[in-house]
Amino acid sequence: MAEPREVELTLGGGGFTMPYDPAEEDRREGRLVLDLMREAREPFPDSGGMLPGEDETPQNVIMSTLDEVLAWSRRSSMWPAMFGLACCAIEMITTTSSRYDISRFGMEIFRPSPRQADLMIVAGWVTWKMAPVLRRIYDQMAEPKWVVAMGASAMSGGPFVETYSVVPGVNLIVPVDVYIPGCPPRPEALLAGLMKLQDKVAREKHRHGAR
Amino acid sequence: MTAVMTGPALAEAIQGAFPTAVAEVYGDAVVLDAAALVDVCQFLKDAPDLAFDYMASLTAVDYLDYFEVVYHLLSLGHNRSAVLKLRCYGRKAPHAPSVTSVWKAADFQEREVFDLFGIGFDGHPDLRRIMLFEGFPGHPLRKDFLEFDHRKIAAMASEAE
Amino acid sequence: MVTSNPYMVNMGPQHPSTHGVLRLRLVLDGEQVLRVEPVLGYLHSSKEKLQEEHTYLQTVPITDRMDYLAAMTNNLGVSLAIEKLAGIQSPPRAECLRVIMSELQRLASHCFAQGVFLQDLGAWGSPLMYFLREREQILDMFEMVCGARLTYNYIRPGGVSQDIPPQFTPAVNSFLDTFPAKLDEYEELLWKNEILRARTVGVGVVSRELAVSAAFSGPMLRASGVQWDLRKQDPYCGYQNYEFDIPVGQTGDCFDRFMVRFYEMRESLKIVRQALDVLPPGEWKAAVPIVIRPPAGEAFQMIESPRGMLGYYLVSDGGANPWRFHVRAPSFINLGALNEMLVGTTMADVVAIVGSIDIVMGEVDR
Numbered sequence: 001m002a003e004p005r006e007v008e009l010t011l012g013g014g015g016f017t018m019p020y021d022p023a024e025e026d027r028r029e030g031r032l033v034l035d036l037m038r039e040a041r042e043p044f045p046d047s048g049g050m051l052p053g054e055d056e057t058p059q060n061v062i063m064s065t066l067d068e069v070l071a072w073s074r075r076s077s078m079w080p081a082m083f084g085l086a087c088c089a090i091e092m093i094t095t096t097s098s099r100y101d102i103s104r105f106g107m108e109i110f111r112p113s114p115r116q117a118d119l120m121i122v123a124g125w126v127t128w129k130m131a132p133v134l135r136r137i138y139d140q141m142a143e144p145k146w147v148v149a150m151g152a153s154a155m156s157g158g159p160f161v162e163t164y165s166v167v168p169g170v171n172l173i174v175p176v177d178v179y180i181p182g183c184p185p186r187p188e189a190l191l192a193g194l195m196k197l198q199d200k201v202a203r204e205k206h207r208h209g210a211r
Numbered sequence: 212m213t214a215v216m217t218g219p220a221l222a223e224a225i226q227g228a229f230p231t232a233v234a235e236v237y238g239d240a241v242v243l244d245a246a247a248l249v250d251v252c253q254f255l256k257d258a259p260d261l262a263f264d265y266m267a268s269l270t271a272v273d274y275l276d277y278f279e280v281v282y283h284l285l286s287l288g289h290n291r292s293a294v295l296k297l298r299c300y301g302r303k304a305p306h307a308p309s310v311t312s313v314w315k316a317a318d319f320q321e322r323e324v325f326d327l328f329g330i331g332f333d334g335h336p337d338l339r340r341i342m343l344f345e346g347f348p349g350h351p352l353r354k355d356f357l358e359f360d361h362r363k364i365a366a367m368a369s370e371a372e
Numbered sequence: 373m374v375t376s377n378p379y380m381v382n383m384g385p386q387h388p389s390t391h392g393v394l395r396l397r398l399v400l401d402g403e404q405v406l407r408v409e410p411v412l413g414y415l416h417s418s419k420e421k422l423q424e425e426h427t428y429l430q431t432v433p434i435t436d437r438m439d440y441l442a443a444m445t446n447n448l449g450v451s452l453a454i455e456k457l458a459g460i461q462s463p464p465r466a467e468c469l470r471v472i473m474s475e476l477q478r479l480a481s482h483c484f485a486q487g488v489f490l491q492d493l494g495a496w497g498s499p500l501m502y503f504l505r506e507r508e509q510i511l512d513m514f515e516m517v518c519g520a521r522l523t524y525n526y527i528r529p530g531g532v533s534q535d536i537p538p539q540f541t542p543a544v545n546s547f548l549d550t551f552p553a554k555l556d557e558y559e560e561l562l563w564k565n566e567i568l569r570a571r572t573v574g575v576g577v578v579s580r581e582l583a584v585s586a587a588f589s590g591p592m593l594r595a596s597g598v599q600w601d602l603r604k605q606d607p608y609c610g611y612q613n614y615e616f617d618i619p620v621g622q623t624g625d626c627f628d629r630f631m632v633r634f635y636e637m638r639e640s641l642k643i644v645r646q647a648l649d650v651l652p653p654g655e656w657k658a659a660v661p662i663v664i665r666p667p668a669g670e671a672f673q674m675i676e677s678p679r680g681m682l683g684y685y686l687v688s689d690g691g692a693n694p695w696r697f698h699v700r701a702p703s704f705i706n707l708g709a710l711n712e713m714l715v716g717t718t719m720a721d722v723v724a725i726v727g728s729i730d731i732v733m734g735e736v737d738r
Contacts, residue, residue, distance in 0.1 A: 030345035086415060087523065270698040272698075
């Protein structure tokens with residue numbers, strides 16, 4: 001924290017000392033991005049149970065009443081974090097509108113703060129410059145948390161897969177629970193994906209600690 | 212309709228005030244000499260019969276032998292358009308004079324050209340990358356930048372350090 | 373002399389009011405903004421480089437993803453630029469359909485922009501829900517025509533991709549009958565609202581000189597009193613045949629920009645009605661090869677998109693792929709004078725001013 005300096009209260013940006021150096025901030029951010037680019041070699045493995053034929057709860061998982069109650073409460077009022085990036089964000093906002101009404105699923109509370117959210121819907125393509133921000137927001141969310149990759153660009157890079165600035169699939173940065181294809185997916189498709197996520201949460205056993 | 216000020220007409224108007232400024236005229240565009248660029252732009256903006264007070268677009272093209280910075284101008288009062296070009300030779304450190312003192316619109320667009328093509332603009336108040344992160348190796352819109360694998364790009368950045 | 377300590381507050385890139393991934397580094401003295409530095413590029417998807425590997429027809433769907441709130445006008449701009457480059461002329465029915473789609477798109481885009489602007493000002497949810505209800509009607513019409521709600525790829529070089537189905541015209545007519553009453557209702561509720569006026573009147577004043585020097589366009593430019601709209605000054609697609617006015621503001625503050633968008637919606641309704649009346653029969657697409665090889669040369673075409681003047685600069689080397697594909701994005705250039713607009717205002721005004729510029733980050737970062 002710098003010492004208080006005498007500053008003339010003039011409007012128009014005259015007479016004050018800059019509290020930061022823009023070029024240094026840019027360089028610091030660039031180092032974070034390059035570190036993440038070097039780290040992101042393999043995608044996070046997908047937690048299974050969603051491929052065709054795997055819809056049945058495996059026989060060796062016994063759900064207790066506590067598990068069922070917790071799973072019901074978690075899936076019935078998931079609060080998404082606001083993470084709309086591109087065109088898919090528009091369809092996500094449209095899903096909150098009265099015609100598609102995400103409120104029926106208890107998910108109309110989009111929280112700007114990740115501390116108050118448990119679902120991150122990555123809507124749109126993620127660039128490498130945005131990737132450290134994505135990771136930081138994900139890390140700030142408390143457990144249990146889920147990630148939905150909405151749209152072809154978040155899933156795999158989509159039309160921008162072979163470009164120098166787009167992450168080819170957000171599962172290189174964060175583990176993903178549900179992938180919703182589409183460019184952009186219709187609001188109904190987003191709701192179908194969220195219902196699949198609810199099915200997945202219904203089968204999860206009550207976990208202690210981080211994943 | 213917006214009248215297009217053709218190359219020869221624009222060259223004539225410029226040469227009236229700056230006899231040595233025009234390097235070439237082809238099609239609808241006038242290619243200027245780098246040394247005279249800022250003065251010519253100020254003249255085009257201030258002269259009452261030209262009044263090109265609006266710079267619609269500033270961009271660059273990589274023609275392998277040279278870079279060409281393209282300025283699309285508009286005169287809102289006379290409803291006329293014009294095209295100026297500037298050639299920058301050399302691939303290591305091409306540079307051009309900045310026109311931010313003439314039109315405020317040049318600020319961000321010159322930063323974008325610097326970021327993606329590597330053309331430095333002399334006299335720009337804050338020439339930094341705008342689209343890409345600081346530390347990105349190279350200038351991707353150049354024709355010789357063909358890499359898109361993030362691991363190779365990160366390796367290129369490590370080599371450059 | 374008051375002893376004070378300016379500090380930097382980071383706003384974004386993940387923020388509810390920044391209309392996408394815009395990052396602002398604000399230097400504040402208490403609540404007052406001393407300096408703002410916009411940091412862009414969080415959505416930079418290198419579309420311009422990508423287009424150099426596509427054929428001309430393949431460049432059209434990528435333009436949908438730039439200004440994703442007004443994809444029809446994006447497609448229109450690139451189609452006109454390619455037609456200019458290759459010397460293609462689209463038939464009259466296609467021109468008329470293009471005008472109808474562009475104006476419907478302007479309505480949909482302004483509905484969303486107004487709704488989100490009001491949400492930023494604190495009317496959390498309600499105006500947006502109403503505007504989205506209207507927008508859904510327009511998206512239904514677009515879906516009837518081309519099957520998509522957001523990324524249409526409908527207007528292509530040579531015309532449009534397919535003819536309108538028979539249920540389109542009755543749908544548009546019923547929309548034109550009901551929408552003006554809704555607009556009246558929203559205007560009645562909003563334009564005298566005390567909170568809206570207190571937060572937008574006199575806030576973010578952009579002078580005429582700054583607007584022209586910084587190359588603002590669209591409602592940003594017209595709200596500052598500059599009568600410039602490409603549909604009137606440099607008409608394309610037969611806009612000279614329709615009767616409509618251009619709303620121009622007086623002071624250039626946020627309220628003027630807000631009202632300019634409202635009045636533009638009314639004018640768009642007029643244009644759609646006239647265009648539907650004169651829709652000529654005939655071909656909706658010229659005979660254009662799948663792989664267009666325009667002669668070597670360049671073309672710069674600007675159109676009036678809901679956000680401003682959208683321009684496409686194409687350079688061809690005679691081959692199947694463009695040598696250079698540059699987009700003159702109005703949102704990017706409208707952000708260019710953000711420092712001049714925000715210095716001296718308070719933190720709360722920053723949100724109102726950035727909202728009134730109506731930016732779409734896909735276009736800013738391309």
